[in-house]
Amino acid sequence: MLNLLPDDKSPNAILDVGCGTGRLLRRAHERWPSAQVVGVDPAEGMATIARRNLPEATIHVAVAEALPLSDGSVDVAFSAVSLHHWRDQVLGVRELARVVRAPGLVCVADIVLPSWVGSMLGSRARSRSTLQALFHQVGFTLLTHRSMFLNTIHVILARRAPAGSGCLTSAWSRPDASHGLMDTLTPAVPMKVREEGQRN
Numbered sequence: 001m002l003n004l005l006p007d008d009k010s011p012n013a014i015l016d017v018g019c020g021t022g023r024l025l026r027r028a029h030e031r032w033p034s035a036q037v038v039g040v041d042p043a044e045g046m047a048t049i050a051r052r053n054l055p056e057a058t059i060h061v062a063v064a065e066a067l068p069l070s071d072g073s074v075d076v077a078f079s080a081v082s083l084h085h086w087r088d089q090v091l092g093v094r095e096l097a098r099v100v101r102a103p104g105l106v107c108v109a110d111i112v113l114p115s116w117v118g119s120m121l122g123s124r125a126r127s128r129s130t131l132q133a134l135f136h137q138v139g140f141t142l143l144t145h146r147s148m149f150l151n152t153i154h155v156i157l158a159r160r161a162p163a164g165s166g167c168l169t170s171a172w173s174r175p176d177a178s179h180g181l182m183d184t185l186t187p188a189v190p191m192k193v194r195e196e197g198q199r200n
């Protein structure tokens with residue numbers, strides 16, 4: 001996931017939502033040692049291990065749906081294989097939009113299932129199209145969408161646009177700064193944004 005981000009700018013603050021034991025945060029800290037690293041996870045046990053693994057990080061015991069962070073306080077937010085656990089994914093992604101300062105980035109990886117499989121399993125895992133729709137719905141601009149591990153894990157990189165602006169304003173927001181990943185993006189415009197809960 002870290003490799004999807006452009007090399008030419010350093011974030012001041014990085015957030016990992018559903019950080020678990022802090023593996024991703026540790027890698028982020030190695031890549032951007034001067035950045036403030038913040039993790040959020042509702043499981044006390046995970047938070048304890050994350051704090052032990054990365055004493056430099058600030059780890060909060062909290063859910064994505066109520067992030068204990070100020071508006072516009074991070075430059076990049078990650079979340080790895082956690083979204084399908086969130087009770088209210090729209091609220092969680094809205095929280096990402098609130099805490100990421102424009103034109104910051106979010107990079108979210110999660111399990112993706114065909115809608116009929118998700119329904120059958122009673123899983124909150126989304127399909128490819130409803131995953132994209134979730135980020136559109138909240139106002140993110142998708143930069144890339146990749147799949148891996150036999151199409152089971154999808155990674156979305158999206159930009160938090162400045163309020164009222166469609167402009168690309170920094171290296172963080174330039175598609176070419178993301179290693180030419182735009183060619184992997186499923187055409188998202190025009191895109192029918194589906195109602196929450198509708199699967200496809």
Ligand SMILES: C[S@@+](CC[C@H](N)C(=O)[O-])C[C@H]1O[C@@H](n2cnc3c(N)ncnc32)[C@H](O)[C@@H]1O
Pocket residue numbers: 017018019020021022023024040041042043046062063064065079080081082085086087
């Ligand atoms: C499969 S683990 C992934 C952990 C870590 N991101 C990793 O890649 O190793 C999913 C994590 O999501 C957390 N989680 C569950 N519900 C959550 C919520 N509503 N908001 C944020 N994190 C949540 C769990 O506690 C767990 O640590």
